[in-house]
Amino acid sequence: MARAKRIVKELDDVRKDTEASITLDLVSEDDLSQLKGSFKGPPDTPYAGGRFVVDIKIPVSIIELIAKRILKDAWTPILTLKSSLISLQSLFQSPEPNDPQDAEVAKHYISDKAGFENTAKYWTQIYANDKESKTPNDAELYGIDQTTVNNFENMGFPREKIIEVLRRLGLKKVESGEPRTENKVIEELLK
Numbered sequence: 001m002a003r004a005k006r007i008v009k010e011l012d013d014v015r016k017d018t019e020a021s022i023t024l025d026l027v028s029e030d031d032l033s034q035l036k037g038s039f040k041g042p043p044d045t046p047y048a049g050g051r052f053v054v055d056i057k058i059p060v061s062i063i064e065l066i067a068k069r070i071l072k073d074a075w076t077p078i079l080t081l082k083s084s085l086i087s088l089q090s091l092f093q094s095p096e097p098n099d100p101q102d103a104e105v106a107k108h109y110i111s112d113k114a115g116f117e118n119t120a121k122y123w124t125q126i127y128a129n130d131k132e133s134k135t136p137n138d139a140e141l142y143g144i145d146q147t148t149v150n151n152f153e154n155m156g157f158p159r160e161k162i163i164e165v166l167r168r169l170g171l172k173k174v175e176s177g178e179p180r181t182e183n184k185v186i187e188e189l190l191k
Contacts, residue, residue: 003032003058004032007032007035007058007081008032010024010080010081010082011024011025011026011035013080013082014081014082017082020039020082020086021039021040021089022037022038022039022082022085022086022089023036023037023038023039024036024037024056024081024082024085025037032058033057033058033059034055034056034057034058035056035058035081036053036054036055036056037053037054037056037081037084037085038051038052038053038054038085039051039052039054039085039086039088039089040052040089041089041092041124041128042089042090042092042093045092045093045120046116046117046118046120046121046124047092047120047121047124047128048124049124049125049129050124050125050127050128050129051128051129052088052089052092052128053128054085054088056081095109097109097110114143118141118142118143121141122138122141122142125141138159138160138163139159139163142163142166142167142172143172144163144166144167144171144172144173145172145173145174147173148166148171148172148173148174149162149163149166151174151176152185152186152189155186157189161189162185162189165185165188165189166185168188169184169185169188171185
């Protein structure tokens with residue numbers, strides 16, 4: 001009974017707080033053990049504009065297991081589902097590459113922060129896209145000059161292949177006065 005009261009109270013607390021950009025809902029009205037939480041990606045990060053959804057399964061010993069993985073030794077029974085979602089959101093704001101949840105992602109962040117941010121932005125726009133968000137511009141996501149892409153499209157090459165070749169060659173822009181570079185791109189596009 002105390003478990004059910006706590007869950008209902010937490011649902012009400014989240015619904016009343018319109019400033020936190022966090023949602024918490026039951027998956028089914030007759031099952032208090034399965035919820036969906038969500039939060040917006042923080043502004044001024046590669047996650048901005050995204051809405052991140054978290055499946056929450058509450059064990060019999062409520063809350064204890066929810067935040068342990070995220071907060072490790074900092075967990076206390078005072079923490080709530082809402083504070084756990086805010087903690088997840090804050091990891092997007094201030095990543096901890098020296099104490100990562102995913103070693104490969106941390107390695108990418110440390111070795112190529114700009115590449116990490118481009119990947120995070122791309123995945124956010126693809127997988128955490130609110131319905132009203134625009135379709136991502138693939139050239140923009142990779143930092144590739146749109147005019148360069150348009151120039152090669154005007155030559156009859158498909159957009160996806162142009163972007164793939166430019167990325168592979170490490171090119172962001174090809175000036176019209178660079179015939180050697182332009183020819184190298186065309187050679188690769190013709191393969």
